[in-house]
Structure formats: structure tokens, C-alpha cells
Amino acid sequence: MSVNRLLRVGSVAVASLGVLALSACGSDPEPSGSSSPGSSTSSAGAECPQGTLNAEGSSAQKNAIDEVISKYNEKCADVTVNYNPTGSGAGVKQFNANQVDFAGSDSALKPDEMTAATKRCGGNPAIDLPMVIGPVAIAINVDGVDKFVLDGPTAAKIFQGTIKTWNDPAIAKLNPGVTFPSAPISVFFRSDESGTTENFTKYLKASGGGAWTGEPAKKWTGTGAGKEKSAGVAEGVKSTKNSITYVEWSYAVDNKLTIAQIDNGSGTPIELTADSAGKALAAAQPAGTGSDLALKLDYATKAAGAYPIILVTYEIACTKGLPAEKTALVKSFLSYFVSKDGQASLTDLNYAPLPAEIQTKVDAAIQAIS
Amino acid sequence: MTAITENKPAYDGQALDLTGKSGARAFKNTLATVLIVLAFLIAMIPLLWILGTVISKGYHLLLNADWWSQSQRGITVRRQGGGAYHAIMGTLIMSLITALIAVPIAVLGAVYLVEYGKGTRAARVVSFMIDILTGVPSIVAALFIYAVWITIFGFNRVGFAVSLSLVLLMLPVVLRSTEEMLKLVPDELREASYALGVPKWKTIMKVVVPTAFGGIVTGVMLGLARVMGETAPLLILVGYSKNINLNPFNGFMGALPTMINQDRTELALQPAADRVWAAALTLILLVLVLNVLARLVARFSAIKSK
Numbered sequence: 247m248s249v250n251r252l253l254r255v256g257s258v259a260v261a262s263l264g265v266l267a268l269s270a271c272g273s274d275p276e277p278s279g280s281s282s283p284g285s286s287t288s289s290a291g292a293e294c295p296q297g298t299l300n301a302e303g304s305s306a307q308k309n310a311i312d313e314v315i316s317k318y319n320e321k322c323a324d325v326t327v328n329y330n331p332t333g334s335g336a337g338v339k340q341f342n343a344n345q346v347d348f349a350g351s352d353s354a355l356k357p358d359e360m361t362a363a364t365k366r367c368g369g370n371p372a373i374d375l376p377m378v379i380g381p382v383a384i385a386i387n388v389d390g391v392d393k394f395v396l397d398g399p400t401a402a403k404i405f406q407g408t409i410k411t412w413n414d415p416a417i418a419k420l421n422p423g424v425t426f427p428s429a430p431i432s433v434f435f436r437s438d439e440s441g442t443t444e445n446f447t448k449y450l451k452a453s454g455g456g457a458w459t460g461e462p463a464k465k466w467t468g469t470g471a472g473k474e475k476s477a478g479v480a481e482g483v484k485s486t487k488n489s490i491t492y493v494e495w496s497y498a499v500d501n502k503l504t505i506a507q508i509d510n511g512s513g514t515p516i517e518l519t520a521d522s523a524g525k526a527l528a529a530a531q532p533a534g535t536g537s538d539l540a541l542k543l544d545y546a547t548k549a550a551g552a553y554p555i556i557l558v559t560y561e562i563a564c565t566k567g568l569p570a571e572k573t574a575l576v577k578s579f580l581s582y583f584v585s586k587d588g589q590a591s592l593t594d595l596n597y598a599p600l601p602a603e604i605q606t607k608v609d610a611a612i613q614a615i616s
Numbered sequence: 617m618t619a620i621t622e623n624k625p626a627y628d629g630q631a632l633d634l635t636g637k638s639g640a641r642a643f644k645n646t647l648a649t650v651l652i653v654l655a656f657l658i659a660m661i662p663l664l665w666i667l668g669t670v671i672s673k674g675y676h677l678l679l680n681a682d683w684w685s686q687s688q689r690g691i692t693v694r695r696q697g698g699g700a701y702h703a704i705m706g707t708l709i710m711s712l713i714t715a716l717i718a719v720p721i722a723v724l725g726a727v728y729l730v731e732y733g734k735g736t737r738a739a740r741v742v743s744f745m746i747d748i749l750t751g752v753p754s755i756v757a758a759l760f761i762y763a764v765w766i767t768i769f770g771f772n773r774v775g776f777a778v779s780l781s782l783v784l785l786m787l788p789v790v791l792r793s794t795e796e797m798l799k800l801v802p803d804e805l806r807e808a809s810y811a812l813g814v815p816k817w818k819t820i821m822k823v824v825v826p827t828a829f830g831g832i833v834t835g836v837m838l839g840l841a842r843v844m845g846e847t848a849p850l851l852i853l854v855g856y857s858k859n860i861n862l863n864p865f866n867g868f869m870g871a872l873p874t875m876i877n878q879d880r881t882e883l884a885l886q887p888a889a890d891r892v893w894a895a896a897l898t899l900i901l902l903v904l905v906l907n908v909l910a911r912l913v914a915r916f917s918a919i920k921s922k
Contacts, residue, residue, distance in 0.1 A: 272685050272686060272687060272699075272701030272702065272705065272860055273685060273686055273687070273701075273860075274686065274687050274689040274690070274859065274860065275682065275686045275687065275688075275689060275690060275691060275697055275698045275699070298859075298867055300855060300867065300868055302855060305881070308881075309692065309693065309694075309882075312692040312693065313692050315690070316690040316691070316692055316695075319689065319690050320690075326689075326857075326859045328855055328856070328857040328858070328859065328867075328868045330855045330856055330868070331878075331881075332851075343766070344770075344772075345766070345772055345773055345855075346855070475881055476881065477880070477881040477882065477883060477884070480884065481883075481884075497884070500882075500884040500885055501884050595694070
């Protein structure tokens with residue numbers, strides 16, 4: 247075989263790979279029909295920078311941010327926003343390692359994380375911007391029960407493992423007229439470290455009346471069987487009779503699970519709605535210093551109509567210190583996220599939009615980024 | 617095999633008689649045949665099951681031209697539409713770069729082992745190292761590149777870093793298969809070449825490598841097929857992007873395994889579930905196409921022995 251022959255065969259192989267690769271010149275799909283043709287063409291051209299924004303973090307806000315990115319691209323077609331839902335902890339780490347432009351997290355920066363973040367931002371502090379409220383549902387699968395009421399202490403006992411069967415008097419007392427089987431309660435929990443677990447255990451600790459003995463943490467310390475990620479626990483409850491779990495609202499709805507109403511001590515059981523979750527956020531206290539908007543949620547709130555088990559997911563960004571073009575992108579995207587348009591798209595996805603006064607504060611903080 | 621065919625004429629005519637009488641041997645024969653066929657069928661069950669499931673759940677999106685020509689930009693898990701163009705391109709680009717780096721090193725390494733280093737201490741060391749490299753799990757290769765690329769050099773996560781870690785996985789596969797192929801080239805060919813006064817390097821270039829060319833290409837394709845489905849390096853070394861990014865040196869990049877991983881958490885939603893199956897089928901098809909190409913190249917480049 248001659249070198250010519252070699253070259254020929256080689257080029258055939260390369261060419262066929264190339265043809266395979268380039269046969270279709272790819273493109274992006276047309277924006278979905280929801281946008282009116284007039285508004286999609288650079289209606290706010292002045293506010294639209296160009297470039298790519300990379301972000302990473304909380305999986306609890308993935309669906310929200312995906313939707314907002316999609317809507318944002320109808321307005322600003324020249325901006326590409328990537329979001330990787332690898333988890334809050336990973337997001338903060340990647341942000342501090344200068345790998346992404348902003349991070350998504352279910353909990354505000356801890357002091358040591360803030361130190362690292364300040365270093366990453368060139369000596370300027372990073373900022374926690376509350377962006378989405380993700381209610382956590384207690385979801386059950388019990389034959390014949392489609393309305394279910396729980397209160398803090400009972401929930402804590404179930405997830406701690408001190409209440410073991412469905413026909414326990416404590417459950418019966420909260421649900422008059424409902425007959426429960428005498429079957430044991432199968433509890434599912436998140437086996438991965440999760441912001442959802444952390445917020446849920448904070449609730450159990452705060453309103454469980456001492457029945458929850460562990461400390462709130464990303465890692466589960468209660469009873470039950472572990473499943474990976476929100477999809478895992480939701481699937482577990484869906485496929486197991488007489489089971490219970492805690493999971494983001496959207497997963498409970500998508501899997502058609504029965505969602506518990508919570509009696510927060512105000513006397514009436516509260517159904518999980520965007521409105522009732524928003525009310526709980528109104529009871530939150532600011533916890534951050536300066537322009538930082540970290541919130542301290544009141545999980546033991548007794549406010550009428552406030553659904554207490556919520557988590558706030560933050561975007562974490564530099565107040566200063568990013569390159570100018572990245573700053574413009576971050577500001578443009580985040581201010582769209584917090585705007586009325588951005589927040590309005592969230593309710594359909596089973597998130598709760600931010601209350602108006604918090605929206606205003608967050609927007610002001612974003613405008614102050616330079 | 618040869619023994620049986622050689623013996624056959626001697627027993628001709630009596631053969632029927634013998635098998636008829638020896639019930640125990642016939643029984644053993646039947647039993648072994650049944651067991652072997654059974655084992656084969658059992659081995660086939662998972663393969664057919666996987667193929668059947670993936671094809672039946674994934675084929676309908678693949679029939680849509682958009683699947684091959686559009687990205688997932690602006691498509692959320694609740695929405696139909698979009699395609700896998702960004703992921704297909706990402707997988708192809710990263711694999712191609714991997715091959716461009718790994719194949720020359722692997723082929724040259726194999727040439728050294730077979731032609732130059734036979735029996736030397738250096739060759740034994742190289743061979744031993746390749747054996748170790750074969751056993752390195754993909755996650756370790758990925759973390760190693762993470763440590764070098766990001767922790768030490770401070771670069772960003774990009775597609776090229778993935779390629780670098782895939783090189784570590786592809787190199788031993790290609791090197792070993794090339795080595796075997798070169799060993800199969802008969803020494804007579806080399807000796808004939810030397811006898812005509814052809815220098816060693818020219819003998820290797822024009823006689824040894826061309827003779828083994830088909831086998832080498834097959835090895836390369838198998839190596840590619842091996843790295844195309846790797847997920848760990850993608851998860852660690854590059855962010856997933858739903859948008860088209862053809863630049864392996866800048867920004868997040870989509871790939872088929874990470875596309876599957878991305879939508880996997882939302883299987884309760886039909887559009888996402890459809891895309892997961894379709895992306896899985898696309899990946900299988902890509903690997904299949906590569907294998908078919910490898911066969912074709914091997915067939916057409918085979919040295920014809922007249």
C-alpha cells in the first residue's frame with residue numbers, strides 16, 4: 247500500500263466524519279409563539295448587551311431560571327445565558343473559583359464563603375439577591391386520602407420516626423372524618439446534600455415543638471429511606487403506597503401527589519399556593535449587612551394564611567469587580583429576572599413570585615452593581 | 617475443527633450408525649448445545665431490551681429534521697421542540713480533538729513498543745504504565761485534568777479540558793489495539809524489505825503500518841466509541857449549555873451524555889422524557905455509525921493477498 251493509498255483512505259474517513267458533522271448547519275429554534283411578533287424585535291435595544299453569561303448552582307431554581315432565560319431571550323436575542331443546576335454548594339464553589347459569572351444558591355453565603363467570594367470579586371463584597379420563592383410540599387400517597395392536614399409537631403414526629411403508623415391518634419386528630427390505614431408510614435428523604443432538606447429541617451426544628459431532635463442541615467438526620475434528588479423522592483412516593491416525603495412544590499404537582507395542608511398554629515389549615523407562600527416571605531427578616539439582601543425566614547410564623555415551609559433561592563453576584571461587559575450582562579439579566587415580567591412567568595411553574603416590596607429592594611441592589 | 621474435518625472421510629458411512637447408538641454422547645452434545653444457546657439468549661436479553669426500549673421511546677423525535685439542526689435554546693422542560701444539534705456537535709468536536717491528540721501518540725507509542733523497544737527496560741516500563749492507564753476510571757482522569765487545568769493553571773472549564781481527559785482514556789485502548797495489529801504483521805515482510813536495502817523507518821512507514829492499517833483504524837474507532845459516551849469528564853470539566861457553542865476553548869458546551877443527564881431529573885414531564893430517550897438513541901446511533909465506518913475502512917484498506 248502506498249502513501250497515496252493511505253492518504254486516500256484517511257481522507258475518506260475524515261471527509262465522512264466532516265460531512266456527518268456539517269451536513270446540517272444548526273440553528274436555534276424560533277422563539278415560542280407566545281411572544282407577539284412586534285415586541286420580540288429589539289423593543290428594548292438599549293438595555294440589551296451582547297455576550298454569554300455562565301451561571302451554576304441550585305437545582306431548586308432550575309425550572310424558574312430556565313423559563314426566565316427563555317423569556318429574556320425573546321427580549322434580548324443576542325445574549326446567551328447558561329445555567330447548570332448542579333446544586334447550591336457546587337454553584338458557590340464554582341463562583342468562588344472564578345468559573346461562573348453568578349451562582350444560584352438556596353442559602354445565603356456563609357461567612358467563610360463570603361470571604362472567598364470577596365476575593366473572587368477583586369476585593370469587593372458579593373451580594374445575595376433573593377429571586378424566587380420555592381415552596382416545599384409535604385407530599386403523601388395514601389389510598390383514599392386526597393385532603394391531608396399536618397401541623398409542625400406532627401410532621402416533626404413523622405419525619406423523626408416517633409409516629410410510625412398512619413392511624414396514629416395525632417394524625418387522626420388533625421384530619422377528622424378521614425380514615426387512615428393501619429399501615430406503617432414509609433418516609434423518603436433526599437440522600438444527596440440539599441438546600442431543600444436544610445430548609446425543611448429548619449421548619450421542623452422551629453415549629454416541631456421539640457419533636458425534631460437533629461440540627462438543621464443539608465444532610466438528612468431523620469428516619470426513612472434515601473432517594474437521590476427531588477425526582478427520586480417524588481418517584482419514590484408515587485410508586486410506594488402509604489409513603490410521605492418533602493419535595494419542591496413543582497415535583498409534587500408534576501407527579502400528581504397529594505399535598506398536605508399545613509396548620510401553622512393560626513387555627514386554619516393552609517393550602518399551598520403562590521399567595522400563601524408569598525405571605526410567609528413577608529414575615530421574613532433581613533439578615534444581610536449593607537446592600538446584601540439575605541433573608542431570615544420565620545419558619546414558626548403563625549401569621550394567618552402563611553404557608554411556612556418555603557425556601558428562598560438567591561442569585562449570588564459580585565457588587566463590583568467583574569469585567570465591564572460581564573457586569574452589563576449580569577445587570578441586564580438579573581434585573582429582567584426580578585422585573586414584573588420575569589416574576590410573572592414563575593407562578594405557572596409552581597414557584598411563588600417575590601412580594602412587590604422585596605422586588606423593589608432587589609432591583610435597587612442590582613442597579614447598584616457596577 | 618481441523619481434526620474433525622480430517623477424520624470425516626475415514627468414518628464416512630459409519631458416522632450415522634455411531635451417533636445413533638451412543639445415546640449418552642448425543643445427550644451430552646444436545647445438552648451442551650442447549651446450554652450454550654441459552655447462555656447466548658440470556659446475554660442477548662438485556663441488549664435487545666435496551667435497544668428496544670430506547671428505539672421505541674426515542675425514535676419519533678429523531679424523525680423530525682429539527683432534532684438534527686436546532687439547539688435547545690429557549691426550550692424548557694415543559695416545552696416541546698428544539699433539537700440536539702448543540703449536543704451532537706459538542707460530542708463530535710470533543711471526540712475529534714481527543715482523537716487528534718490521542719491517535720498519533722498511541723500509534724507512535726505502539727510502533728516504538730513493537731519495532732524499536734522490544735525487550736528493553738524502557739518498553740517494559742511504557743507497557744506497564746499503559747496497563748495502569750487502562751485501569752484508570754474516567755472520574756479519576758477527569759479530576760486529574762481538573763487539578764492541572766483549573767487548580768494549577770487557573771483556566772476556565774472548557775470543552776478542550778474534556779478532550780484532554782478523554783485522551784487519557786482513549787490512549788491505552790488505541791495503543792494496545794495498534795500494538796496487537798503491528799505484532800500480527802509477519803516478520804517475513806520486514807525481512808524482505810530489509811533485504812532490499814530499505815531502511816527501518818521506511819519499512820515501518822511503507823510496509824508495517826500500511827499492512828496493519830485496517831486494524832489500526834478499527835482500534836481508533838473503538839476508542840472513539842469508548843470515549844463518546846463518557847459522562848464524568850463532561851460533568852466536571854465543562855458546563856452544559858443548551859446553546860450552540862462550537863468553540864472548544866471558550867464557554868460551556870453541550871454534549872449528548874450531559875443532555876441526557878440534564879433532563880433526567882424531570883422525567884415526570886413528557887417533553888423532557890422524550891428528549892432523554894431521543895438523546896440516548898442519538899448517542900447509540902453515533903457510536904453505531906462510527907463502528908460501521910470502522911468496518912468499511914478496515915475492509916477497503918485490507919491488503920489483498922493474491
